[in-house]
Amino acid sequence: MARIVQKYGGTSVGDVERIKNVANRIKAVREAGNEVVVVVSARSGVTNELIARAKSLHPSPPDRELDQLVSIGEQETIALTAIALDAIGVLAKSYTGAQAGITTDKVYTKAKITGIDGKSIEKDLQAGKVVIVAGFQGIDDEGQVTTLGRGGSDLTAIALAAAIKADKCEIYTDVDGVYTADPRVVKDAKKLQEISYDEMLELASLGSKVMQTRSVEFAAKYNVIFEVRSSFNTNPGTIVKQEVAYMEKVVVRGVAVDKDQAKVVVSRIADKPGTAAAVFRALAEANINVDMIVQNVGHDGVANLTFTVPQSETLKAEKALAPVLKAVGGTVTLDDKIAKLSVVGVGMRTHSGVASTLFTALADAGINLELISTSEIKISVVIAKDKADDAARAAHKAFALEKL
Ligand code: ASP
Ligand code: MG
DSSP states (O other): OOEEEEEEOTTTTSSHHHHHHHHHHHHHHHHTTOEEEEEEOOOTTHHHHHHHHHHHHOSSOOHHHHHHHHHHHHHHHHHHHHHHHHHTTOOEEEEOTTTTTEEEOSOTTSOOEEEEOOHHHHHHHHTTOEEEEETTEEEOTTSOEEEOSTTTHHHHHHHHHHHTTOSEEEEEESSSSOBSSOTTTSTTOOBOSEEEHHHHHHHHHTTOTTSOHHHHHHHHHHTOOEEEEESSSOOOOEEEEOOOGGGGGSSOOEEEEEOSEEEEEEEEEEOSTTHHHHHHHHHHHTTOOOEEEEEOOOBTTEEEEEEEEEGGGHHHHHHHHHHHHHHHOOEEEEEOSEEEEEEEOGGGGTOOOHHHHHHHHHHHTTOOOOEEEEETTEEEEEEEGGGHHHHHHHHHHHTTGGGO
């Protein structure tokens, strides 16, 4: 007997047929003698739809009301899942975040979990019930409903697995696991048997949106080993866990492409102390996520600063920079026809030559590099968006990822 936490994403519970399918899977695991706690998302599309409805009434709805609103998406699916289980003779009970004892801080729409009181869940497991918990939601110390940020059901599952000391945590989604590249683009991309938290984090934050980034950080912090797998078949998925020495034998484990970035060039700003500080302070104050900063060597007292931001934030960035440029001179140009390609692997810590392999492969494919940045386990380049798919295939081949 094992204690298992399973999380089913929005597509897995997208309609009643799929909820039936999920119920049958849960039944099989329960009848094999396991204790089962299930976390579900809202049906896919529901959260977006609810937010859109709120925005049709108000350009920026109060965050408290938004949380009150979107939390109903998961409240629907927990009850339906429990009902589907009851219909096939499985004892089950649904829990909202509050009922499950998931407490958070007061930051509506992106609350952090501060604690989980698993006593009621524990009691129901002892009584042989399957416990179904609403993902993505909690309650603050004043009883207000909060949510954990988009994709937050993953976090609920990982945090619950830690709190109730589960033996296994399975994240069910509509993909078979984590791949060496997007299989729709790179035909011979391979499913990885395992991957380290650090690699998963880099891949997740780079546009391979398999899981919410915060949930992977949480798993790393509390050492929750989990498996990403599909709810539509029984194939084994990808195990995500702490890095172990043998993982470093593989230099590159994945290629990720992010097409939702834009390049911002601030040209001809004063080349003197404090200019970069002023530029990035303005961006920080506007809460803009800046990445890949490059400054060229100054000439004639002026310099150029180039960086990337999420495409959705380019106009906000332009607006934030206007007053600064008034003070220090310079002009802004935006380019959203770019993509960021990254190769990721913990093996980079102990191997050299990764950059030259990547750059040679991209050069041979006729792809120009506009920006380059590196970290301990990642090399990223900015390239033209219309070359991004070719670039992903070239990089995948250069590191022989189809043989992993
Ligand atoms: N329903 C929420 C969302 O769409 C949470 C989740 O799906 O994990 O972001
Ligand atoms: Mg999701």
